[in-house]
Amino acid sequence: MRRVTREVMSNMNWIILALLAVTMTAAAQQPASAPQNPQPVAATQPGQTAAQPSAAPSGQAQSAQSQSPQAQASLAPPTTMDQVVDRVIARENDLIKFLSPRTPIVETYLQNLTQDPQLGPIPQDDHYFLGRMDLSDSIDRSDYLQEKVKGEGEGMEKRLLGGLTKRFKFQYQPLGFSWMIFADRNNFDRQHYNFHYARREFLGDVRCLVFDLTPKKDAGRGRFLGRIWIEDQDFSIVRLNGTYARPSRNNYYYHMDSWRLNLIPGYWVPAYIYSEEGDFTAGAKNKIAFKAQTRMWGYNLKTGTANDELTQIRVDSVKDETPSAQDASPLAAEREWQQQAEDNVLERLERAGLLAPEGDVDKILQTVVNNIEITNNIELPRPVRTRVLTTSPLETFSVGNTIVVSRGLIDVLPDEGSLAMVLSHELAHIVLGHNLGSQYAFNDRMLFSDEATYQNLGFKHIPEEEAAADKKAVEMLKASPYAQKLDSAGLFIKALQKRAPQLSALLQAHLGNNITENGTVTRMAQLANSAPALDWNKLDQIAALPLGGRVKLNPWDDRVEIVKAQPVAMSHTVATTKTKCRCGPELGRGPVRVR
């Protein structure tokens, strides 16, 4: 346990100026490198590139389209630039086909920016979208959140290829942010595009060929215009950067930087898209300025039908008729019943792509919980577990004896002490017996579509329980190893307090209680009293980390892990525009090939 604690400390002991602003340089935000893939991987040919033609026979690239990636890997390398382009087109269409039965989750978090004379661009307000993408036929999506964008139907959204509509005062179309997972879903070919080889470049450790793509004259509206990076072994697209050409009078396409990860052998899967518009330089005419992060995950989620779910539940209920369940004492039976509720909820959330599978981050969280429990002599009939919600909004809740913390919250917490603050509140609910939630032991309550999760599950407490949990949590913290380490937790509360009115979407909890109510921090607010004064200009003050820097979410299997992010001064994170690719080894988080 001690080892894990040290790990927590070193992972979280970063000094950074606190703004809670989304750090959104392409470099800082592009998803971290792919994990080492445990699967055996096929040997590949040494990278041959068109820039250095080999003597391999020509004329094979055209047949690549119909072949599996494994088969393709054994193809002779292309010898001309034309053959490279053919291979790229074939690989891209192969990927489109491969992903077409899948419905990944897509999340967009957006901050509108305003210019602060001292601090530069700061958040003005924010928006949050969460949905499932249907990649089967065109790109479509359904939403987890009920609020629909006013005045626009899905049809309109699709027709505009997800652009911004001027007519509706620059309302954001959620679909638009995920549009650039492909350059062109339907017509990625030579009939619609000119391919110009630009140069070679490394993205992280991956050797790439860079091409500029321009739509042909008569290719029509909404065609990709920009640059693509192709890895030089299988010729898959690794990154796309650009916009869409020829907007009509009523719409407007924003600029995107779209990154893929080699999460399974042979395929580079769309993982992260950074979008940005507007600037504050003198004479800039843009009326809008925003930055947005879009993440995709849950590619490997089962697309179970209601019938499948029903079958599973019947099997479950048969299992419950075991003699041991019937022989249990009333107390044991009640515990078992609560355990069942807890397990049902966790399993359902995981199946909806909202909960990461159990993993190493849970061990870190559990260590912090253990530290609080041991020093407070807390003994519970069942051990407290922790899990990570895959989403960005800052929230926590507990179900039964399991504490759930969102990826976004773990991302921005400045240190272990503030993690202890967050966990202690939920631990207090458990200790005080607030988390019955046993209605979820009835399996029929788990029968809903993934998109309806937020309407069917909820773990909110009444204000009295919230206040009681805060009180108990402060008590426990004071007796814990974190007693003297709560300054940054207090600063975090202060920073939240300062920014809460502008970050309502980030602070909107979807399953648990809000940390703020009406723009005021309510959760653990007492800790702010003993914290030092908040000073945005103080470089050594820890208040919050940028969103998206610490927790790495694997888009294929939803696993999360904590990465060692580099401390980044705020002046760099907000002001930096993507003048060059900084995804390289210096950040240690560039694309990494699994095969």
Ligand SMILES: [Zn+2]
């Ligand atoms: Zn609470």
